[in-house]
Amino acid sequence: MLSRTMLSRVLKRLVQSMGDALFPANCLGCGQLFHHDAGKPSKSHPKGFSCAMAAYFCGHCRGQWTAVTSPLCCRCGLVFKSREGEDHLCGRCLERPGTFTRARAAGIYDNALKAAIHALKFKDQVSLAGPLGALLFDTYRDYWTAGDIDVVAPVPLHRQRFRQRGFNQAYLLVRRWALPGETVVIRDLLVRTRATAPQTGLDRQQRRINIKNAFSVSRRNQSAGRRVLLVDDVLTTGATVGACSDALIRDGAKRVDVLTLARAL
Secondary structure (H helix, E strand, O other): OOOHHHHHHHHHHHHHHHHHHHOOEEOOOOOOEEOOOOOOOEOOEOOOHHHHOOOOOOHHHHOOOOEOOOOEEOOOOOEOOOOOOOOEOOHHHHHOOOOOOEEEEEEEOOHHHHHHHHHHHHOOOHHHHHHHHHHHHHHHHHHOOOOOOOEEEEOOOOHHHHHHHOOOHHHHHHOOOOOOOOOEEOOOOEEEOOOOOOOOOOOHHHHHHHHOOOEEEOOOOOOOOOEEEEEEEEEOOOHHHHHHHHHHHHOOOOEEEEEEEEEOO
């Protein structure tokens, strides 16, 4: 005989299946109507993107995503165009290493992953934060083990941008993480002290100038001696996470690493 909890789960799945059958959804990728199916992880979707996005993308579009794999820059996580060889430092990191130690991402910033991030940030589809956050947490466990990180800190928005959007997507991605040991999420470890122009369309140098000194710690010495993981949605040139890292290192952080959903090529 089914317990009350098991019966509730069975009924919930039945109702969801009936709803999926009767009311198809619009794919966030191609815009076509589709019926939900049980996406399953496979060799072509090693991070479980297909399973996580089954309610948002048709089967074809779920396949249009690329996981970040080696060879890549062992510091900034840039994926090399050549698929031969081992991980090594890229030219930019050799010339200007910066203050964060390493950056990693779940996937390449294109196709389905890009569409999902845009829907979360600009189309108020906050329900995407759950599956995308789970995808990001899987990536976290791929690269960091228990005891590697003391504090997880989302990259903050300026209060003006926060009022416009209503949420910080970086925080939504990590708020439900079941972190090991004494690792904690500190939502306001950093604050954005001034509004900046959008980074889109700016080159590397312009991005660095635009974002310089735009971040500070909310309380002095809160990161002192601690290993911090910065979390954001996309890493492009690294200017934003670099400015955040600078503020944390000035505050005495022992090390700063970076994790994002997507890595721009």
